[in-house]
Amino acid sequence: MDFAFMKETFLSLLSGVPLTLNLAFTSVAFGTVFAMILALMRLSGVSVLAAVAQAYVFVFRGTPLLVQIFLIYYGLGQFRPALQEWGLWIFFREPYWCAVLALTLNTAAYASEIIRGGLQSVPHQQVEAARACGMSGFLLFRRIVFPIAVRQALPAYGSEIILMVKATSLASIITMMEVTGIAAKLISQTFRAVEIFVVAGLIYLIINFIITRIVMAIEWWLSPHLRRPPAVEPRLEAAHV
Amino acid sequence: MKLFKAFGLGLLASALALGGAAAQERTVKIATEGAYAPWNFTGPGGKLEGFEIDLANDLCARMKVKCEIMAQDWDGIIPALQAKKYDAIMAGMNITDKRLEVINFSLPYASTPHGWGVMKDSPLAKLPGTGTTVSIDKDPEAAKKAIEAWKPLLKGKTVGVQGSTVNSQFLEKYLKDVVEIREYKTTEQHDLDLTAGRVDAIFAGHGALKATQEKPEFKDMVITGTGMRGDVLGRGVAVGMRKDDAELKKSFDEAIQAAIKDGTVKKLSEKWFKIDATPQA
Numbered sequence: 001m002d003f004a005f006m007k008e009t010f011l012s013l014l015s016g017v018p019l020t021l022n023l024a025f026t027s028v029a030f031g032t033v034f035a036m037i038l039a040l041m042r043l044s045g046v047s048v049l050a051a052v053a054q055a056y057v058f059v060f061r062g063t064p065l066l067v068q069i070f071l072i073y074y075g076l077g078q079f080r081p082a083l084q085e086w087g088l089w090i091f092f093r094e095p096y097w098c099a100v101l102a103l104t105l106n107t108a109a110y111a112s113e114i115i116r117g118g119l120q121s122v123p124h125q126q127v128e129a130a131r132a133c134g135m136s137g138f139l140l141f142r143r144i145v146f147p148i149a150v151r152q153a154l155p156a157y158g159s160e161i162i163l164m165v166k167a168t169s170l171a172s173i174i175t176m177m178e179v180t181g182i183a184a185k186l187i188s189q190t191f192r193a194v195e196i197f198v199v200a201g202l203i204y205l206i207i208n209f210i211i212t213r214i215v216m217a218i219e220w221w222l223s224p225h226l227r228r229p230p231a232v233e234p235r236l237e238a239a240h241v
Numbered sequence: 242m243k244l245f246k247a248f249g250l251g252l253l254a255s256a257l258a259l260g261g262a263a264a265q266e267r268t269v270k271i272a273t274e275g276a277y278a279p280w281n282f283t284g285p286g287g288k289l290e291g292f293e294i295d296l297a298n299d300l301c302a303r304m305k306v307k308c309e310i311m312a313q314d315w316d317g318i319i320p321a322l323q324a325k326k327y328d329a330i331m332a333g334m335n336i337t338d339k340r341l342e343v344i345n346f347s348l349p350y351a352s353t354p355h356g357w358g359v360m361k362d363s364p365l366a367k368l369p370g371t372g373t374t375v376s377i378d379k380d381p382e383a384a385k386k387a388i389e390a391w392k393p394l395l396k397g398k399t400v401g402v403q404g405s406t407v408n409s410q411f412l413e414k415y416l417k418d419v420v421e422i423r424e425y426k427t428t429e430q431h432d433l434d435l436t437a438g439r440v441d442a443i444f445a446g447h448g449a450l451k452a453t454q455e456k457p458e459f460k461d462m463v464i465t466g467t468g469m470r471g472d473v474l475g476r477g478v479a480v481g482m483r484k485d486d487a488e489l490k491k492s493f494d495e496a497i498q499a500a501i502k503d504g505t506v507k508k509l510s511e512k513w514f515k516i517d518a519t520p521q522a
Contacts, residue, residue, distance in 0.1 A: 074434075
């Protein structure tokens with residue numbers, strides 16, 4: 001192992017980190033909104049909406065992300081005239097937006113199941129208690145159901161964010177020069193696969209370490225009821241001294 | 242018991258016989274990419290085909306060795322050779338100084354110029370120098386002039402190229418500030434993006450470009466601009482081997498010389514490239 005070379009590699013790979021983070025967070029942000037809609041469709045009680053959401057999750061969770069990226073990028077590239085007519089080509093022309101779209105659609109499928117699990121785990125008593133206090137509809141959802149569901153879903157959702165950071169490495173196959181893309185390029189220039197991939201792995205590890213800490217901090221902040229109340233020091237009485 | 246003994250002896254004898262045969266006939270594992278038509282590609286039936294597959298079989302017969310040809314992704318093809326996953330590379334790989342630092346090459350068995358592929362209706366179809374070829378090593382002045390002549394037309398265009406190749410190195414060295422370079426894993430992928438209009442031009446070997454033109458959806462693609470050879474584009478396509486494998490290099494060199502001399506390389510290249518790709522001495 002040549003540590004001077006690894007340090008140099010580390011610095012070159014760092015230039016790919018902004019794109020990696022950009023892809024991960026843009027798609028997680030869009031994906032969360034979409035996942036919320038899917039989960040609410042699934043739980044709406046309207047059979048058509050539930051079936052559509054279920055079919056969507058089945059398709060996007062059941063096929064590899066690599067295949068989805070290929071289909072969206074190279075597959076839709078074949079339908080350029082039609083897409084141009086609809087004014088969508090400006091969007092699909094760019095590899096960046098194709099990558100974001102594929103990652104978003106994929107994460108929405110997984111995340112909608114996580115959110116559904118969270119929503120369904122809200123204890124019935126809590127909802128009934130809220131109803132007894134006169135809450136209903138959106139107020140009930142906002143004040144009672146949603147906060148409890150988020151608390152339940154957060155650990156699984158943290159894993160999903162980490163999975164998305166790692167999934168961005170697939171964007172290198174559609175010419176996006178994120179960390180893995182730059183790593184592959186460096187290997188072609190130096191032929192030192194081991195050192196370069198070790199460093200690339202390390203960068204992902206650091207990013208994901210930071211993400212796990214942030215998710216843990218949010219979990220801690222959201223669950224004060226699980227923490228020991230601050231111990232009340234018994235007041236020392238003068239007589240006992 | 243006797244039966245077992247007899248059986249065991251039989252096994253031993255057959256193992257010895259096999260071992261004896263192997264000592265006479267070495268098995269050489271050759272890696273190719275399988276996605277670089279017409280050099281090497283995966284045919285409709287999933288079998289490897291192409292110029293290099295035919296040539297490899299011919300060379301192996303001359304070297305009197307048994308050959309096993311396998312497909313390997315291009316961007317890991319040299320590291321895997323060093324890791325001894327196979328003994329030789331025949332994958333349209335040019336001899337370059339950079340590669341010579343880590344592996345050894347046989348004598349070149351083919352050589353084609355490198356150039357641009359664009360769609361017929363593109364303004365780039367008028368790139369100067371179409372039909373001519375220049376070697377950067379032999380005539381650096383003329384090559385420089387030809388590249389300068391391209392620049393006004395190429396300015397701001399997006400160009401597709403296969404990563405980790407002599408072609409991507411050429412663009413990095415000479416046109417980095419003029420065009421936006423997009424690197425693809427395979428040439429098939431940048432071909433698709435050329436028809437989709439995501440890139441304005443592709444830069445590749447003339448042999449590969451000619452094969453692309455053969456496909457019906459690429460009938461409107463044209464090869465333009467001066468054909469380039471030499472410098473970072475390498476000194477011809479050759480067999481790549483590990484540096485310590487001197488014996489294998491010797492037998493490949495002899496076999497290649499013989500195949501060039503008796504016209505086998507010319508015949509095979511005309512079959513696959515429609516041009517004579519025999520390396521010029």
